[in-house]
């Protein structure tokens with residue numbers, strides 16, 4: 001086993017197989033890289049592969065197993081429009097379409113200036129506030145057309161979004 005891996009995981013390593021150790025270290029490394037760079041650049045994965053003596057294919061297969069890791073640059077603001085049933089019934093499509101149109105991006109894409117990534121999400125448990133979206137850690141609920149305009153405006157100006165559910 002690579003001594004660097006043993007150093008990272010300490011005594012826990014005594015009860016783990018080599019494969020489990022490597023996987024654990026990789027996940028920790030992915031989290032650190034993504035925290036710093038907002039995604040997992042290919043050159044970082046190649047560097048990890050060499051440094052930990054793990055085939056690049058294994059590095060990728062471990063990373064792709066987890067939905068939390070991304071392989072292309074992400075926006076400064078991550079906008080997630082809830083498309084769960086309650087939000088769908090109360091107009092989530094309009095919210096999604098308006099943001100797509102205003103920023104000329106599709107679901108899952110990031111604006112060229114890396115200011116925003118647009119995603120959809122299943123129910124986030126705020127159905128009473130439907131339709132709902134999240135902008136980074138903030139929840140914005142009861143999105144009508146007026147609020148949607150404010151959201152788009154704030155995103156374009158890179159301002160904090162007001163009227164979030166966690167402020168109400």
Ligand code: FES
Nearest residue numbers: 082084087123126
């Ligand atoms: S369906 Fe959107 S919060 Fe529940």
